[in-house]
Amino acid sequence: MPEGDVVWYTARRLHAALAGRALTRSDFRVPRLATADLTGDVVTETASRGKHLLTRTRSGLTVHTHLRMDGTWRVRPAAEPVKDSHRIRLVLANDEWQAVGYRLGVVELIRTSDEPQVTGHLGPDLLGSDWNRAEAVRRLSAEPDRAIGEALLDQRNLAGAGTYFAAEMLFVRGIDPWRPVGDVKGLEALVDLGHRLLDANKARPGHVTTGDTRPGRESWVYGRAGRPCRRCGTLIRRGEQGPPGQERLRFWCPACQK
Numbered sequence: 001m002p003e004g005d006v007v008w009y010t011a012r013r014l015h016a017a018l019a020g021r022a023l024t025r026s027d028f029r030v031p032r033l034a035t036a037d038l039t040g041d042v043v044t045e046t047a048s049r050g051k052h053l054l055t056r057t058r059s060g061l062t063v064h065t066h067l068r069m070d071g072t073w074r075v076r077p078a079a080e081p082v083k084d085s086h087r088i089r090l091v092l093a094n095d096e097w098q099a100v101g102y103r104l105g106v107v108e109l110i111r112t113s114d115e116p117q118v119t120g121h122l123g124p125d126l127l128g129s130d131w132n133r134a135e136a137v138r139r140l141s142a143e144p145d146r147a148i149g150e151a152l153l154d155q156r157n158l159a160g161a162g163t164y165f166a167a168e169m170l171f172v173r174g175i176d177p178w179r180p181v182g183d184v185k186g187l188e189a190l191v192d193l194g195h196r197l198l199d200a201n202k203a204r205p206g207h208v209t210t211g212d213t214r215p216g217r218e219s220w221v222y223g224r225a226g227r228p229c230r231r232c233g234t235l236i237r238r239g240e241q242g243p244p245g246q247e248r249l250r251f252w253c254p255a256c257q258k
């Protein structure tokens with residue numbers, strides 16, 4: 001699932017291709033918006049908020065999209081033929097570029113003034129210019145009995161981290177994902193680490209948390225179940241965590257994380 005850094009990078013690419021230009025074509029391939037047409041409207045910007053993408057127009061509309069599990073946006077030259085696919089949910093094009101959204105989990109057209117209805121519940125954005133560590137800690141601390149691994153993924157606490165960054169943050173800080181939030185020392189340091197890790201990853205594809213970009217060396221624990229911990233050699237474990245039906249993957253070192 002794409003995490004905040006990927007969404008931030010996607011917003012930057014969409015912004016570069018669309019902002020300041022009039023749309024020459026829009027093609028909404030979701031039933032509810034089949035008749036929507038933004039042709040002639042000028043895109044003012046694309047911004048990310050947590051994992052949400054907000055493409056705003058001069059007429060006061062916002063195209064709200066979310067990548068969810070496996071959505072992606074591709075930006076191609078306007079003149080380049082794009083192979084038609086049932087996976088395409090939305091196309092926004094101008095004279096120079098076409099942005100094609102595949103398998104988007106959410107495609108909505110709302111008034112820009114109504115954006116708080118879709119992003120207002122989010123906690124501080126790890127990649128927002130208004131990142132607020134104290135507020136993220138306050139929200140996490142409000143449920144002291146909840147497992148920290150689960151609380152970090154709740155976008156109402158802090159927005160942008162997914163299973164990859166949560167696993168890596170907890171390893172680096174030596175915290176067991178099942179530890180209750182109330183027993184975690186250094187929540188400030190933990191969320192600051194998340195901010196730094198996402199920030200370091202936002203401007204390029206892929207995730208690296210070890211500082212080593214060589215293939216297979218990028219992560220401490222994520223995706224490494226059954227392989228030796230890079231610090232102590234203990235085999236990395238993998239499990240699921242979360243309420244029934246919403247379990248998410250966990251990777252951790254049982255020796256380094258307490």
Ligand SMILES: [Zn+2]
Pocket residue numbers: 229230231232233234253254255256257
């Ligand atoms: Zn270890």
